[in-house]
Amino acid sequence: MSAPVQQPVLVYDRIDENRRNTRLILVIFGVLIFPPLVYVSMYLSVWVFMFHPAFFKMPLAQISITSMIALATVALTLFVHYRYATAFALKRAGASPLAEGEEEEFRRIVENLCIGAGLPQPQLYLADTTAPNAFTVGIDPEHASLAVTRGLLELLERRELEGVIAHELSHIGNHDIRLSTIIAAFVALLQLPFTFYRFLFRISRMLGMAVLGLLALLVLAGLLAGLEALFFLSDDPFLLSLTSFSLFMLIYLFFLAPVIGVLIRGIISQERELLADADAFLLTRNPQALALALAKIAGTDQANIKNSVAMAHLYIVDPLPGNAPWWDRIMPSHPPIEERIGELARMGGGIPPRLLEEAAAAGLGHAAAHPVGPEGKPAAEFASSEEQMRTPPAGSPESCQQSPTPAQEKIMEQGGRIRKSDAGSVDRKIRCQICGTDQYLAADFKCTKCSANVSYHIEVDSEK
Amino acid sequence: MNAVTIIIIGVLALIFLFAIAVLVTYNGFVRSRLRTREAWSAIDVQLKRRASLVPSLVETVKGYAGHERETLEEVTRARGALQTANGTAETAVANNMLTQALGRLFALVENYPQLRASENFMALQKELSDIEEKIAYARQFYNQNALAYNASIQVFPQSVIAGIFNFQPAEFFAAEESREDVQVDFSRSEARK
Numbered sequence: 054m055s056a057p058v059q060q061p062v063l064v065y066d067r068i069d070e071n072r073r074n075t076r077l078i079l080v081i082f083g084v085l086i087f088p089p090l091v092y093v094s095m096y097l098s099v100w101v102f103m104f105h106p107a108f109f110k111m112p113l114a115q116i117s118i119t120s121m122i123a124l125a126t127v128a129l130t131l132f133v134h135y136r137y138a139t140a141f142a143l144k145r146a147g148a149s150p151l152a153e154g155e156e157e158e159f160r161r162i163v164e165n166l167c168i169g170a171g172l173p174q175p176q177l178y179l180a181d182t183t184a185p186n187a188f189t190v191g192i193d194p195e196h197a198s199l200a201v202t203r204g205l206l207e208l209l210e211r212r213e214l215e216g217v218i219a220h221e222l223s224h225i226g227n228h229d230i231r232l233s234t235i236i237a238a239f240v241a242l243l244q245l246p247f248t249f250y251r252f253l254f255r256i257s258r259m260l261g262m263a264v265l266g267l268l269a270l271l272v273l274a275g276l277l278a279g280l281e282a283l284f285f286l287s288d289d290p291f292l293l294s295l296t297s298f299s300l301f302m303l304i305y306l307f308f309l310a311p312v313i314g315v316l317i318r319g320i321i322s323q324e325r326e327l328l329a330d331a332d333a334f335l336l337t338r339n340p341q342a343l344a345l346a347l348a349k350i351a352g353t354d355q356a357n358i359k360n361s362v363a364m365a366h367l368y369i370v371d372p373l374p375g376n377a378p379w380w381d382r383i384m385p386s387h388p389p390i391e392e393r394i395g396e397l398a399r400m401g402g403g404i405p406p407r408l409l410e411e412a413a414a415a416g417l418g419h420a421a422a423h424p425v426g427p428e429g430k431p432a433a434e435f436a437s438s439e440e441q442m443r444t445p446p447a448g449s450p451e452s453c454q455q456s457p458t459p460a461q462e463k464i465m466e467q468g469g470r471i472r473k474s475d476a477g478s479v480d481r482k483i484r485c486q487i488c489g490t491d492q493y494l495a496a497d498f499k500c501t502k503c504s505a506n507v508s509y510h511i512e513v514d515s516e517k
Numbered sequence: 518m519n520a521v522t523i524i525i526i527g528v529l530a531l532i533f534l535f536a537i538a539v540l541v542t543y544n545g546f547v548r549s550r551l552r553t554r555e556a557w558s559a560i561d562v563q564l565k566r567r568a569s570l571v572p573s574l575v576e577t578v579k580g581y582a583g584h585e586r587e588t589l590e591e592v593t594r595a596r597g598a599l600q601t602a603n604g605t606a607e608t609a610v611a612n613n614m615l616t617q618a619l620g621r622l623f624a625l626v627e628n629y630p631q632l633r634a635s636e637n638f639m640a641l642q643k644e645l646s647d648i649e650e651k652i653a654y655a656r657q658f659y660n661q662n663a664l665a666y667n668a669s670i671q672v673f674p675q676s677v678i679a680g681i682f683n684f685q686p687a688e689f690f691a692a693e694e695s696r697e698d699v700q701v702d703f704s705r706s707e708a709r710k
Contacts, residue, residue, distance in 0.1 A: 165647075165650050165651050165654050166654065168563070168651050168654045168658065169655070169658050170658065171556060171559065171658045336657075338657075
């Protein structure tokens with residue numbers, strides 16, 4: 054999946070490519086949705102009209118009525134997701150329109166890059182969170198919105214911000230946004246039973262358990278029907294096929310379909326991400342800045358933004374938190390950041406690893422200075438996480454695994470380990486990462502000397 | 518149906534296909550040329566904005582450093598040349614002249630701390646440097662489109678059709694200095710900060 058960047062590619066070719074992609078996606082998702090549609094129609098026709106005397110006389114009419122109901126549900130879900138995708142995404146990310154005269158530099162960068170890309174100005178939005186991330190939504194370039202977080206504006210230098218915005222504008226120019234919106238709608242549709250089930254569980258555990266029990270009963274019934282069909286030849290093929298079909302459909306609706314949806318999304322979206330990186334390079338002619346920006350964002354390790362899984366592929370880096378359930382992470386919407394940095398380095402003829410390490414360290418410092426606030430991960434979750442700080446991904450995969458950042462090297466020389474500050478670190482002597490004072494940390498995680506927020510600290514092994 | 522009819526039908530079909538191919542190619546050229554012109558208008562807008570700012574800049578500088586006549590006159594002359602320039606290449610040359618003249622003017626201003634501190638001047642300088650960057654981006658977009666258009670009318674089978682309908686290649690908007698070098702240096706120094 055290497056992006057073709059040897060010669061300038063006009064945006065118009067990308068758009069044609071995306072039209073083909075969109076058609077392909079529509080067909081694939083149509084095929085995916087067909088079996089549950091048939092199933093739901095059959096199912097409804099049995100249960101809704103079971104006690105109706107006319108049922109056994111004209112089952113075909115019933116099925117056509119119920120299949121219309123099922124089709125209408127699908128169409129409505131897709132339409133709502135497609136039509137209101139922009140509003141949903143912006144609202145869930147907590148983004149509000151950028152006021153006139155606010156963040157002048159950001160506005161100017163967008164203006165300039167739009168001229169370079171031959172695009173109309175998108176609507177600008179700002180999400181007031183420290184997590185550094187950015188995304189674009191919309192249907193076409195004339196109705197596109199670009200949202201950035203305050204964390205991103207604070208973290209990045211001008212040239213780096215330019216790289217990130219160029220990446221996002223490339224999504225707009227390539228008409229990725231329409232494809233993304235369609236994919237988001239389909240992924241949401243395929244996950245609908247699953248989402249609905251989780252929603253029930255969230256309302257009350259009892260309700261969730263009850264529905265789970267009901268489903269288990271259905272599975273059992275399906276099994277029994279299957280066994281019955283094996284041993285005693287049943288004389289009602291319609292009901293029989295329906296029950297065995299139920300078994301398959303349960304697995305399909307709650308398991309296969311959501312996963313397949315996310316898989317397809319991942320394949321397409323990963324390709325589009327690499328293309329947008331390549332186009333950002335063509336636009337800014339500065340692959341290093343974007344690579345450094347990615348290294349910085351990765352270094353903070355807190356790019357996660359509260360948003361629905363179906364929209365994860367709209368962002369510049371994956372907004373899903375690291376502790377997301379496995380079914381959401383089975384196929385990431387973005388290629389690994391190391392791979393993207395590697396591609397950019399290849400285009401730009403190499404990037405000094407030292408710069409990448411510094412960028413990752415800057416990201417780590419930003420994360421330490423701005424612990425995730427109320428908008429991001431809840432404080433309780435933050436405090437309970439006991440995982441040891443990972444080495445921030447810096448540059449090429451080798452440097453990610455082998456060489457830690459200079460800041461961390463220094464710490465390791467002193468025999469310490471970087472840890473996330475949590476409740477367990479209160480009765481242990483620690484070293485503040487900002488000013489280097491050894492101390493017992495107060496319960497509010499404030500350094501006693503420099504009163505910085507100690508969200509990361511160095512464990513001092515000598516005293517216990 | 519005898520052999521002659523079949524041959525006639527075949528020839529007619531071939532002519533028909535050929536006509537369609539010509540039509541599609543011709544439309545492609547027109548579309549490509551339109552895009553190039555549209556991209557040019559983006560440059561034009563910025564050039565006009567730039568030219569319109571120059572008189573107030575000259576006025577402001579005159580107030581503090583009126584005796585630097587030569588440089589100021591050069592700037593005014595370059596602006597006039599830009600406004601009367603015709604065609605891409607001529608405009609590019611005039612624009613580069615203005616860039617150089619403005620560069621000299623800004624270098625000169627370093628000797629006048631009062632002028633440098635003047636709010637009016639600072640606003641103008643900021644705006645001009647912003648426009649310069651916008652011109653650079655617009656130029657990049659224009660040259661990309663011009664390249665695609667020129668390539669499409671100059672490769673072999675299409676070049677015949679382009680010749681018949683007299684499609685002229687677009688001129689590139691040349692930059693005098695290489696912007697890339699400046700940028701790389703800039704980002705490095707920023708990253709070290």
